[in-house]
Amino acid sequence: MPATERSPRIAVIGGGQLARMMAQPAIALGVPLRLLAEAEGVSAAQVIPDQQVGDYRDLATLQAVTEGCSVVTFDHEHVPTEHLRALADDGVVAHPGPEALVHAQDKIVMREAMTRLGAPQPRWAVVTSVAEVETFGLPCVLKTSRGGYDGKGVWFARTTADAADALATAEEAGVRLLAEELVDFRRELSALVARAPSGQAAAYPVVASLQVDGICREVVAPAPDLDPALATAAQELALRIAGELGVTGILAVELFEAVDADGNPQVLVNELAMRPHNTGHWTQDGAVTSQFENHLRAALDLPLGSPEPRARWTVMVNILGGDNPDVGRLYDGYPHALARDPRLRVHLYGKDLRPGRKVGHVNTFGDDLEDCLERARHAAAWFRGDLGNHSE
Amino acid sequence: MPATERSPRIAVIGGGQLARMMAQPAIALGVPLRLLAEAEGVSAAQVIPDQQVGDYRDLATLQAVTEGCSVVTFDHEHVPTEHLRALADDGVVAHPGPEALVHAQDKIVMREAMTRLGAPQPRWAVVTSVAEVETFGLPCVLKTSRGGYDGKGVWFARTTADAADALATAEEAGVRLLAEELVDFRRELSALVARAPSGQAAAYPVVASLQVDGICREVVAPAPDLDPALATAAQELALRIAGELGVTGILAVELFEAVDADGNPQVLVNELAMRPHNTGHWTQDGAVTSQFENHLRAALDLPLGSPEPRARWTVMVNILGGDNPDVGRLYDGYPHALARDPRLRVHLYGKDLRPGRKVGHVNTFGDDLEDCLERARHAAAWFRGDLGNHSE
Numbered sequence: 001m002p003a004t005e006r007s008p009r010i011a012v013i014g015g016g017q018l019a020r021m022m023a024q025p026a027i028a029l030g031v032p033l034r035l036l037a038e039a040e041g042v043s044a045a046q047v048i049p050d051q052q053v054g055d056y057r058d059l060a061t062l063q064a065v066t067e068g069c070s071v072v073t074f075d076h077e078h079v080p081t082e083h084l085r086a087l088a089d090d091g092v093v094a095h096p097g098p099e100a101l102v103h104a105q106d107k108i109v110m111r112e113a114m115t116r117l118g119a120p121q122p123r124w125a126v127v128t129s130v131a132e133v134e135t136f137g138l139p140c141v142l143k144t145s146r147g148g149y150d151g152k153g154v155w156f157a158r159t160t161a162d163a164a165d166a167l168a169t170a171e172e173a174g175v176r177l178l179a180e181e182l183v184d185f186r187r188e189l190s191a192l193v194a195r196a197p198s199g200q201a202a203a204y205p206v207v208a209s210l211q212v213d214g215i216c217r218e219v220v221a222p223a224p225d226l227d228p229a230l231a232t233a234a235q236e237l238a239l240r241i242a243g244e245l246g247v248t249g250i251l252a253v254e255l256f257e258a259v260d261a262d263g264n265p266q267v268l269v270n271e272l273a274m275r276p277h278n279t280g281h282w283t284q285d286g287a288v289t290s291q292f293e294n295h296l297r298a299a300l301d302l303p304l305g306s307p308e309p310r311a312r313w314t315v316m317v318n319i320l321g322g323d324n325p326d327v328g329r330l331y332d333g334y335p336h337a338l339a340r341d342p343r344l345r346v347h348l349y350g351k352d353l354r355p356g357r358k359v360g361h362v363n364t365f366g367d368d369l370e371d372c373l374e375r376a377r378h379a380a381a382w383f384r385g386d387l388g389n390h391s392e
Numbered sequence: 393m394p395a396t397e398r399s400p401r402i403a404v405i406g407g408g409q410l411a412r413m414m415a416q417p418a419i420a421l422g423v424p425l426r427l428l429a430e431a432e433g434v435s436a437a438q439v440i441p442d443q444q445v446g447d448y449r450d451l452a453t454l455q456a457v458t459e460g461c462s463v464v465t466f467d468h469e470h471v472p473t474e475h476l477r478a479l480a481d482d483g484v485v486a487h488p489g490p491e492a493l494v495h496a497q498d499k500i501v502m503r504e505a506m507t508r509l510g511a512p513q514p515r516w517a518v519v520t521s522v523a524e525v526e527t528f529g530l531p532c533v534l535k536t537s538r539g540g541y542d543g544k545g546v547w548f549a550r551t552t553a554d555a556a557d558a559l560a561t562a563e564e565a566g567v568r569l570l571a572e573e574l575v576d577f578r579r580e581l582s583a584l585v586a587r588a589p590s591g592q593a594a595a596y597p598v599v600a601s602l603q604v605d606g607i608c609r610e611v612v613a614p615a616p617d618l619d620p621a622l623a624t625a626a627q628e629l630a631l632r633i634a635g636e637l638g639v640t641g642i643l644a645v646e647l648f649e650a651v652d653a654d655g656n657p658q659v660l661v662n663e664l665a666m667r668p669h670n671t672g673h674w675t676q677d678g679a680v681t682s683q684f685e686n687h688l689r690a691a692l693d694l695p696l697g698s699p700e701p702r703a704r705w706t707v708m709v710n711i712l713g714g715d716n717p718d719v720g721r722l723y724d725g726y727p728h729a730l731a732r733d734p735r736l737r738v739h740l741y742g743k744d745l746r747p748g749r750k751v752g753h754v755n756t757f758g759d760d761l762e763d764c765l766e767r768a769r770h771a772a773a774w775f776r777g778d779l780g781n782h783s784e
Contacts, residue, residue, distance in 0.1 A: 007723040024416045027439045030722065030740030030752070047419045049441040202734075284420075288735050303731035310702060330422065331399040339695035342594075343680050348422030360422065 007031050010299055011066040011092070012044070013056050014075025017349035017358070018276045018292075019044035021284070022075075025293035031300065036065040044075065046350045059083045066092040073249060073299045074275050077104040095197070095248040095299040096274045103245050104274040108145040108178050114269050117244055119237060121269040122256070123181040133163035136179040142166040145176040154214055156182075183268060185256035189223055190279035191238035191267075192252050194294035197301045201242055202294060203235040204287060204307040209254075209279045215356070216278040218376075219316040221286055221309060223257075224369060227265050230257070234267045241272070250295045252277035278318070278358075283307070285345040285363040286314025311365035315372040317380040319360040321353040330359060333383040337362075341375050346383075353384065399423050402691055403458040403484070404436070405448050406467025409741035409750070410668045410684075411436035413676070414467075417685035423692065428457040436467065438742045451475045458484040465641060465691045466667050469496040487589070487640040487691040488666045495637050496666040500537040500570050506661050509636055511629060513661040514648070515573040525555040528571040534558040537568040546606055548574075575660060577648035581615055582671035583630035583659075584644050586686035589693045593634055594686060595627040596679060596699040601646075601671045607748070608670040610768075611708040613678055613701060615649075616761060619657050622649070626659045633664070642687045644669035670710070670750075675699070677737040677755040678706025703757035707764040709772040711752040713745040722751060725775040729754075733767050738775075745776065 007030060012019045015037030023044065026033045035044055035051040045051050054061035056079050066072050066087055072094050081098035088094065094101070103110045114121045122141075127133045133140065142163065144153040155166045157179075170177040188209045195201040208223035209216055223231070238253040245251075252273040260266045280291035289297075289305025297304050319330070330348055337344060341364070348360035362379045364372040381387055399422060404411045407429030415436065418425045427436055427443040437443050446453035448471050458464050458479055464486050473490035480486065486493070495502045506513045514533075519525045525532065534555065536545040547558045549571075562569040580601045587593040600615035601608055615623070630645040637643075644665040652658045672683035681689075681697025689696050711722070722740055729736060733756070740752035754771045756764040773779055 020419060023439070024419055027412060027416055028737075028739045030742050032438065032742075045441075046424065047415070047439075047441065049437075049439065049443070051441070297730070300726075302726050304734065305730065305736075306734040308735075334692075334694050338689070338697065342696065342698040343700075344697075345420075347420045350422050350424075 008070040008300055009034055009050075009068055010296065011036065011069040011072040012048075012075060013062070013065070013072060013079050014038065015042035015044040015051075016075045017043045017351075019075035020047055020349060021276065021281075021292045021347070022073075022296060023047045024284075025290060025296055029293070029296060031296060034065060034069055036061065043349045043351060057083075059086055062087060063090065066090075071095055071299050073295065074101075077101060077274060081105070096251075097246065097248065100245045100247045101274055104272050106145050107143050107271075108176055110272055111178060113245060114241075117241065119241065119269050120266055122183050125179050127163075127167070127177050127179045130160050130163045130167065133157065133167075133179055134160060137181070138163070139182055141180040141182060143178055143180065144170050144173060145178060147173060147175060152214075183256045183258055185258045185268075187223075187257050188270065189226070189234060189255040189257050189267060190219070190252055190277070191234040191255060192250060192277060192280045192283075192291060193235070193238045193242050194250050194291070194298050194304050194307070195239075195242040195247050196298040196304055197248050199243070200304055201239050202289075202304040202307045203239055204280065204283060204291070205309055206231045206234045207279055207282065215318075215320065215358075217318055217320070218373075219279050219282050220369065220373070221282045221314045221316075226257075230265050230267060237267065237269070241269075247274055249274060249298045250276050250280065250291050252279055254279070278361075281347070281361050282314040282316040282363055284347065286311055286365050312367045313369045313372050314363060314365040315369070315376045316361055316363050317376040318358055319348075319353075319362065319380050319383045321355045321357040321359060322384045322386055330383055333385075337379045337382050341379060344375060344379050346379070400462040400692055401426055401442075401460055402688065403428065403461040403464040404440075404467060405454070405457070405464060405471050406430065407434035407436040407443075408467045409435045409743075411467035412439055412741060413668065413673075413739070414465075414684045414688060415439045416676075417682060417688055421685070421688060423688060426457060426461055428453065435741045435743060449475075451478055454479060455482065458482075463487055463691050465687065466493075469493060469666060473497070488643075489638065489640065492637045492639045493666055496664050498537050499535050499663075500568055502664055503570060505637060506633075509633065511633065511661050512658055514575050517571050519555075519559070519569050519571045522552050522555045522559065525549065525559075525571055526552060529573070530555070531574055533572040533574060535570055535572065536562050536565060537570060539565060539567060544606075575648045575650055577650045577660075579615075579649050580662065581618070581626060581647040581649050581659060582611070582644055582669070583626040583647060584642060584669060584672045584675075584683060585627070585630045585634050586642050586683070586690050586696050586699070587631075587634040587639050588690040588696055589640050591635070592696055593631050594681075594696040594699045595631055596672065596675060596683070597701055598623045598626045599671055599674065607710075607712070607750075609710055609712070610765075611671050611674050612761070612765070613674045613706045613708075618649075622657050622659060629659065629661070633661075639666055641666060641690045642668050642672065642683050644671055646671070670753075673739070673753050674706040674708040674755055676739065678703055678757050704759045705761045705764050706755060706757040707761070707768045708753050708755050709768040710750055711740075711745075711754065711772045711775045713747045713749040713751060714776045714778055721745075722775055725777075729771045729774050733771060736767060736771050738771070 037045040084098040205222035210218040254271040255267040345363040429437040476490040597614035602610040646663040647659040737755040
């Protein structure tokens, strides 16, 4: 019997790029994955042989795909927690488990938990009417409690009309709405930790991320000019949240770096994600152990690998579809991009370029941050077609 | 149409660990692989979805598996060159091509080429009788021209009886026999280069390898205390061989480090391999671009990635099956090995431990060579079961 038949098999729900990138360390670890893909030929389905196609909202589908698997983990956070409880009754343990995962599914549940933990966060409130939004204070940020991602389900509300729009959208979707104060932040940070069921945890260096319209564009690891005390506070906060919520696998705590009323630097919790995260893609080429490998190790309750960086600086820039509808063939970007920069690390997801879509990312590393930024930005812009290249 | 439908598809012949480890950079590059596996469930077949099972010696099988692929490459060097010429007539280009590959298939053809190139090598001769072996000089090394690997098909002949044995084996196998002088070498080195059809080539640092009974056990990158002039000479030699023979993909030139009649250090060509090689596994964790990625880039005629090292030292130790037949579950080695060394990099091949079988390897890297050696040797011995662990 091959060794793989004797290793735990991990079910992965969702066929996006995060599942795709889990496949690389799974190959190294000799651990077989079984994929539930939302459709034939999606990103992860291109690279994981043992796969089924189906709807993650259907319990019978989840039971079928996890048969013979001891653990199940996720490419996304949308699997209903009641289904995860049902799977647990069948002996299939979810990492993260439903009690943790709900905090990544529901922003109001998350905010309530942060309040309970005394974690620093923006002032917030559940709002059910325009009057309540006005009482909370305009301008503010409005978010649907569930279903938002990459800037969707988020409004920068300046007027009562904006508030009415958001309330109507939430009501139509059957979800609640919360208001958050507009934070005058210096920049966004991300504190990424891995945590195993044993309780062992590993904290990656805190990174700076540049978000445009709610979509991650760039990450610099570690965050430049970050107060060491604040970096430690951010790591400790992420470790405490992971422990208190019982997170297993990767937890990304997205943070605002701001100053408090006394002018002291502070971090405020913006969002939680419980899966490998875009702000951790730099670890593939910049850390001893990537977030994808540590996510799998945590799911298996194996000792975690070192999160320490392998270079002074690592920069990640996303390749996002732009406005040029003629650019679809990412592959055509290779000859120039690779010849210009032999140290460039490219990660493509097996997707076509479409406006706004994340189709890949590049990593650069080295001693000179400006050089790393220039190389990564140039390559991402080249693949995207912004430099007038590979028009058809 | 997904991007992958527009990227060249690479056929890989052979389902061993080398094909398995090509799958990791193929995922990152967004390049689809199609595998010809020798049997269901072999090492690479566990991780490459697009696969067929069949015999690489059958032309119709090769034609079926390469349909729709622009290039074909290899996990091993045994595909008949006449089949590769037939595939080329159908527009499927082999990397390496048949004119190069024959030098990795037939040791006499290789020796003749090295003589033609004036490459330094041990004295050698084709031998057809015991008398010819005696004339060549005993003791000597006898090798079958074809079919040998990992110490098989090689004899350290001390007596005429040894020579008679080797001659009989060669005759039975229908192959020729060559004699090589016994080289009084200091150690074995390996010079690994990648070469693209464009002619671009990249040379990895020269490494030292420890071979036991013809099987690679350990590799240290770069080779410690290697005369810089000799290192450069070895790299130049490998680049020249790759260019002169028209190699595309990875070429490993296994070398003896010795001294010439004047007492000057020299390298002598021992073997050639034209595929990712065991002496290059350290590049997965120790170089900017792994040998597996550069092999794929070369097959696609894309610019090659930097071969520069990412650490002062990288050590690779193979995990080989030992004498304990009760140890089969490699997975059981994880808790101790990973907890002891969070910086350990493990690569398992999805195979069970059997005596003498290569089932995985570990890489360590750092500034302290002794520490890297200790950590890698301990982990490999632990997985192998030599430390009294995980008996069942």
